[in-house]
Amino acid sequence: MPGRSPYDIPDHVQSALTPLSKQLVVNRRGSTVWDVQTPGGRLAVKLGYPTPTHAWTALAPAREATILRQLIAQEVLFGDWQEGTWSAQPWREGEALFDLWEPGRHPTKPATPNLDQALSCAVALADLHAAGWTHGDVQPNHFVIGPAGSFLIDLGLARGGEVPEVYDFRYRGCLVHYEAPEISRSILETGTAVPTQEADVYALGASLFISATGWRHVPYPDDADRKDQRQAIVDRPHRKITVPGALGKLIEHMMSREPADRPTSAEVRQELKNVR
Structure with a gap:
């Protein structure tokens, strides 16, 4: 039904994919995602639609698809539908980093984060950067x-190659819990920012930190609006890094406030290879 979600896969998309089965896996912030089994394999089918605050979410599936076509050999389909754009890409089998490290966040039985899994995340990011792209989210x-290792998914905000103008949009930041201070500052001052590989490295550090500890990189109230969250990131230092050992020291380096002081993703990968 127009204007409401979750949205079912449109008839013309189902005709193109001929699904054998489907399961709803995501329905939030302008995106409905289905896990679809087809005669040719398992696919993630994304439907983008505008929200009251963000029109760009309607374009994100097609934008991501044009990027994936430049990065992977597997077939990626996309097109338009009544509420926005859609895409169908290979399903990535595995578990999210945050979920994998959940047992280690137990308050009475904390566990050392798995360095092999941290390394696999660094490898995925470094490979993307080596290909000339910035993830941005x-x-x-x-x-x-x-x-098969780590896959870095959801490239709808990535920058680095050609994107058809009809599907492109300006970068207005990412999920604030992982946003680097310079990105938050730019969003507050101008409404947009330029995603960078340095900001990606900061976000990887913040991702490792929250996955290991359960804490966001900068404290702010759970009900704070986006503007106040970003102001906190600009004004306050990040939390004390309590992750033990070499990983904690590396996260501290990755979350340096000055972008030039951070290691590159390739250096993060190498450091984790050395210490695991």
Whole structure:
């Protein structure tokens, strides 16, 4: 029904994919995602639609699809539908970083984070950067860790290559819980920002930190609005890094307030290879 979600896969998309089964897996913030089994394999089918505050979410599935076509060999389909755009991409089997590290956040039985899994996340980000792209929305739920390693998903905000103008939109930040101070500052001052690989590294550090501890990188009330969250990130230092050992020291380095002081994703990858 127009204007309401979750949305079912439109008839013309189902005709193109001929699904054998489907399961709703995500329905939030302008995006409905289905896990779809087809004769050709398992797919993630995304439907984008505008929200009262964000029109760009309607374009994100098609924008991501044009990026994936430049990065992976597998077939990626996309097009328009009544409320926005849709895409169908290979399903990535695995579990999100935040969920994998949940047992280690137990208050009475904390566990040392798995360095192999941290390394797999760094490898995924470094590979993307080496290909000339910036992700722009690094967060723990976008690292899917499975038997084949980590996949860095949800590239709808990525920058680095050609994107058709009809599907493009300006970058207005990401999930604030992982936003670097310079990105938050730019959003507050101008309404937009330029995503950078340095900000991706900060976000990976914040992702490792929250996955290991359960704490956001900067404290602010749970009910604070986005503007106040960003102001807190600009005004306050990040929380004390309590992750033990070499990983904690590396996270501290990754979350340096000055972008030039942070290691590159390739350096993060190498450091984790050295200490795991």
